[in-house]
Amino acid sequence: xxxxxxxxxxxxxxxxxxxxxxxxxxxxxxxxxxxxxxxxxxxxxxxxxxxxxxxxxxxxxxxxxxxxxxxxxxxxxxxxxxxxxxxxxxxxxxxxxxxxx
Amino acid sequence: xxxxxxxxxxxxxxxxxxxxxxxxxxxxxxxxxxxxxxxxxxxxxxxxxxxxxxxxxxxxxxxxxxxxxxxxxxxxxxxxxxxxxxxxxxxxxxxxxxxxxxxxxxxxxxxxxxxxxxxxxxxxxxxxxxxxxxxxxxxxxxxxxxxxxxxxxxxxxxxxxxxxxxxxxxxxxxxxxxxxxxxxxxxxxxxxxxxxxxxxxxxxxxxxxxxxxxxxxxxxxxxxxxxxxxxxxxxxxxxxxxxxxxxxxxxxxxxxxxxxxxxxxxxxxxxxxxxxxxxxxxxxxxxxxxxxxxxxxxxxxxxxxxxxxxxxxxxxxxxxxxxxxxxxxxxxxxxxxxxxxxxxxxxxxxxxxxxxxxxxxxxxxxxxxxxxxxxxxxxxxxxxxxxxxxxxxxxxxxxxxxxxxxxxxxxxxxxxxxxxxxxxxxxxxxxxxxxxxxxxxxxxxxxxxxxxxxxxxxxxxxxxxxxxxxxxxxxxxxxxxxxxxxxxxxxxxxxxxxxxxxxxxxxxxxxxxxxxxxxxxxxxxxxxxxxxxxxxxxxxxxxxxxxxxxxxxxxxxxxxxxxxxxxxxxxxxxxxxxxxxxxxxxxxxxxxxxxxxxxxxxxxxxxxxxxxxxxxxxxxxxxxxxxxxxxxxxxxxxxxxxxxxxxx
Numbered sequence: 001x002x003x004x005x006x007x008x009x010x011x012x013x014x015x016x017x018x019x020x021x022x023x024x025x026x027x028x029x030x031x032x033x034x035x036x037x038x039x040x041x042x043x044x045x046x047x048x049x050x051x052x053x054x055x056x057x058x059x060x061x062x063x064x065x066x067x068x069x070x071x072x073x074x075x076x077x078x079x080x081x082x083x084x085x086x087x088x089x090x091x092x093x094x095x096x097x098x099x100x101x
Numbered sequence: 102x103x104x105x106x107x108x109x110x111x112x113x114x115x116x117x118x119x120x121x122x123x124x125x126x127x128x129x130x131x132x133x134x135x136x137x138x139x140x141x142x143x144x145x146x147x148x149x150x151x152x153x154x155x156x157x158x159x160x161x162x163x164x165x166x167x168x169x170x171x172x173x174x175x176x177x178x179x180x181x182x183x184x185x186x187x188x189x190x191x192x193x194x195x196x197x198x199x200x201x202x203x204x205x206x207x208x209x210x211x212x213x214x215x216x217x218x219x220x221x222x223x224x225x226x227x228x229x230x231x232x233x234x235x236x237x238x239x240x241x242x243x244x245x246x247x248x249x250x251x252x253x254x255x256x257x258x259x260x261x262x263x264x265x266x267x268x269x270x271x272x273x274x275x276x277x278x279x280x281x282x283x284x285x286x287x288x289x290x291x292x293x294x295x296x297x298x299x300x301x302x303x304x305x306x307x308x309x310x311x312x313x314x315x316x317x318x319x320x321x322x323x324x325x326x327x328x329x330x331x332x333x334x335x336x337x338x339x340x341x342x343x344x345x346x347x348x349x350x351x352x353x354x355x356x357x358x359x360x361x362x363x364x365x366x367x368x369x370x371x372x373x374x375x376x377x378x379x380x381x382x383x384x385x386x387x388x389x390x391x392x393x394x395x396x397x398x399x400x401x402x403x404x405x406x407x408x409x410x411x412x413x414x415x416x417x418x419x420x421x422x423x424x425x426x427x428x429x430x431x432x433x434x435x436x437x438x439x440x441x442x443x444x445x446x447x448x449x450x451x452x453x454x455x456x457x458x459x460x461x462x463x464x465x466x467x468x469x470x471x472x473x474x475x476x477x478x479x480x481x482x483x484x485x486x487x488x489x490x491x492x493x494x495x496x497x498x499x500x501x502x503x504x505x506x507x508x509x510x511x512x513x514x515x516x517x518x519x520x521x522x523x524x525x526x527x528x529x530x531x532x533x534x535x536x537x538x539x540x541x542x543x544x545x546x547x548x549x550x551x552x553x554x555x556x557x558x559x560x561x562x563x564x565x566x567x568x569x570x571x572x573x574x575x576x577x578x579x580x581x582x583x584x585x586x587x588x589x590x591x592x593x594x595x596x597x598x599x600x601x602x603x604x605x606x607x608x609x610x611x612x613x614x615x616x617x618x619x620x621x622x623x624x625x626x627x628x629x630x631x632x633x634x635x636x637x638x639x640x641x642x643x644x645x646x647x648x649x650x651x652x653x654x655x656x657x658x659x660x661x662x663x664x665x666x667x668x669x670x671x672x673x674x675x676x677x678x679x680x681x682x683x684x685x686x687x688x689x690x691x692x693x694x695x696x697x698x699x700x701x702x703x704x705x706x707x708x709x710x711x712x713x714x715x716x717x718x719x720x721x722x723x724x725x726x727x728x729x730x731x732x733x734x735x736x737x738x739x740x741x742x743x744x745x746x747x748x749x
Contacts, residue, residue: 087350096351098340098363099181 189213189237251564
């Protein structure tokens with residue numbers, strides 16, 4: 001969707017929708033928000049709604065960073081220690097590799 | 102669409118041209134795509150259908166035997182390869198010093214080492230195991246003749262954790278403190294390797310391999326071999342890992358995306374029979390039944406999968422017991438002794454007494470035809486094939502012997518049974534624990550008197566215990582040349598004659614131990630013809646004319662032993678064997694095989710299950726009382742009536 005021809009209020013509504021939607025455990029919405037509205041928020045000349053859009057983009061970026069950290073940490077721990085967890089590791093897995101612990 | 106107002110003819114032409122070119126480009130792309138697909142398809146077809154390129158590259162190995170992974174409560178043993186096989190540059194090992202090339206100085210690791218059987222020793226295998234980053238696998242060339250030096254891949258103290266000699270029973274005898282039973286044992290079978298180990302026969306394939314190595318890989322006169330080099334790929338990926346608890350858990354996971362079995366418990370069947378028939382449906386203790394248990398072991402193993410000749414370790418024992426049972430057939434029918442004789446052949450004894458521990462467990466849980474209290478004594482036939490100077494040794498448990506006179510009697514009877522025969526029986530003469538035997542599991546449960554007959558006084562005389570070399574050649578079973586298979590079947594070898602003597606001793610002892618009359622002893626003799634045939638069938642060729650006679654055939658008929666009717670002047674029924682061509686065929690609606698539970702063509706009737714079905718009657722008070730009981734004081738009369746409800 002080309003944001004060039006979208007009126008500013010609609011831009012704000014879109015940004016807000018994506019920002020609020022990301023709270024439903026959907027960090028990709030925040031990623032889209034940040035990528036899509038980055039130019040609008042920080043590189044376009046000032047307009048009325050830009051302050052709000054900036055706020056949303058900043059908060060989306062923060063939320064995204066948090067998710068990335070949590071997921072990376074969990075994935076690293078799981079991949080590294082699943083074998084040592086024995087039973088718990090097996091019950092947490094969907095596919096268990098054959099022949100290796 | 103070009104606007105008529107603002108375009109000149111040139112612009113219009115340009116626009117038309119661009120449209121045409123883009124259309125052409127799209128078509129060309131489509132055509133190219135179709136072309137590529139067709140080409141790939143034909144290449145694939147050629148690759149799969151003709152395989153000519155594959156045949157020019159790869160030479161498949163025909164006879165290969167892998168080593169597989171086994172797991173127990175704490176460890177995994179055996180070999181593992183990568184899912185896509187282990188590829189290594191071939192290297193034929195010449196000596197132990199040559200290992201340096203493989204482990205350190207060779208320039209093209211990983212190597213796949215070809216070992217002659219004389220080099221398949223513990224020290225070389227351990228060095229290869231430690232340098233396993235440079236070792237892709239090992240292939241052992243098994244010779245056609247046994248090596249002269251004895252070697253056993255089993256542990257030196259077999260089944261030390263599951264016998265009767267634990268720290269509680271007698272700490273001085275635990276862990277082979279008194280006698281190391283298998284001194285030649287290297288324990289290789291119980292090591293874990295993370296590369297595949299295969300065994301190959303000495304045949305044309307092996308010559309091809311050696312030739313390939315000579316042509317391409319040999320480092321001659323200081324020059325290093327250059328690529329392309331001869332390589333071998335071995336596939337033996339094992340699905341199970343860590344230990345038995347893990348693999349059984351992974352067998353049973355329900356919500357996995359691709360549930361599949363990763364391991365199976367080792368299991369098979371014991372074979373047992375009794376001279377006087379026992380009612381097998383009435384389990385548990387049998388009053389008045391006193392049983393002499395004659396035991397032998399059925400199984401063995403080696404380092405490699407499915408090679409387990411076990412000639413001396415297993416076959417000698419159970420063949421002697423089978424021949425003894427055959428020798429007793431007349432005496433037990435004509436003059437049946439007071440006690441019953443139960444012949445038991447246990448399977449899985451190599452792997453911590455699977456069969457005998459199961460039978461003891463069944464007896465303890467009243468799940469077997471007799472009970473442990475029904476057992477009078479045990480006579481086990483162990484390794485008896487190699488008896489040098491025709492001497493047999495009678496092993497008994499020193500701990501339980503102190504309290505038992507039955508043991509002394511049993512030994513005396515064995516000695517008297519052997520008198521007049523070509524074999525002598527003696528006791529070891531010093532206090533020694535029992536060798537690894539099924540009898541140990543019975544002793545764990547009860548102090549039953551018993552003796553284990555072996556051909557070794559202390560350590561095993563078997564120098565190939567649980568090895569692939571423990572075969573007919575090791576027992577010196579040899580036939581004159583130029584005999585047909587049927588003639589070989591009937592030819593009585595010297596080994597068979599020697600085993601017949603052992604079988605006669607066992608048979609006579611069993612008869613007296615069961616309370617039979619001494620006068621009949623002279624007529625109990627094992628048949629050397631029977632012994633040589635059984636030995637031929639189990640050690641040389643199992644597809645012989647005698648075994649074929651014994652295979653059940655149910656092509657046309659089924660056989661049933663029916664009770665029959667009682668003749669006019671008697672109450673005992675006379676049974677007979679009935680051959681019937683009548684059969685059973687399944688009557689389950691096809692809807693359930695097809696899983697079409699809403700089928701309109703087939704019956705879909707099912708019946709519910711239930712827990713208990715019962716009924717009862719009692720007096721019940723008025724409904725208003727149930728509601729108002731706490732609210733208002735109820736009339737006594739009704740209370741009295743209500744509390745009078747008799748339990749029914």
